[in-house]
Amino acid sequence: MKLATYKTNSSEARLGFLHNNAIVDMEDFGEISNFPLPNDMLELIDMGFEVIAEINDLIENTSREQIAEVSYPLEEVTLLAPIQKPRKNIIGIGLNYTEHVAESARTLDTTGKLPQKPIIFSKPPTTVTGPNTEIIKNIKLTSQLDWEVELAVIVGKKGKYVPKENAMDYVFGYTIINDISARDCRREGQWIVSKGQDTFAPMGPFLVTKDEIENPHNLNLSLKLNGIEKQNSNTQFLLFNINDLIEDLSTVFTLEPGDIIATGTPAGVGAGRNPQEWMKNGDVVECYVEHIGTLTNTVKEINR
16 A cells, blocks of 8 residues: 655645545545554554455445545645655664765765664654655755665564564555765764755655565665666665665664665765766656665755
């Protein structure tokens, strides 16, 4: 199921799902199905992954006409970030594709050695922005704005000391994150100023539940800047896969429903190019992940 947070011209943010190229309002669908459903993505995740099977059964047993009554054509809604206000910081994973480790060592202050354990950083909830919104480049802070397409994992239930063989039981679904990075804002090896500025985590366009993706470790992902491809890889090349990450992270701290893990980016970032490339005002960046869709945003420069 492709879940979405959306709004219409006459509504605030609402929860829906994609069906027959239309967005079905989740709460309204629950009313016509006599099965109470929430109007918020985090509340739905809190209900547990099992609710997705319940919803799918309800769809099968609801007439096309009834569903149409609580639907909006996709082109008539505005898609927002699937989780607009995460409860906690987004968990970022650094240097998690081998070729990206190599390119970072050439141009950034990294060693080039393959990490022996996941490199963990975080992005505040205020970094989140949705599809077709602006990525803010504050030219007083950075002249080196960079892109990073990533598969993001949405945690579905509380977990501590999760063994890797059980890790997928704790996954609710997946989305796309563009891990925007200001390369000249790294401070003594710390990344949060580089990674944590407002709008530095475009997310969307959908949250795809895990039953829709047979193998998350074989997904093509790519990125275009102004129509020119910059990154192209596959999640099979993750240094630490999702199972590894959930085992490691849950040993460090408790994972909770709605937590977001950005799994890392492949080679092709602007910092690794010769000459280096940085995003500027008006640039359009498109992130694609197979089975999820395309996340598009535009850069806007400010001077504050």
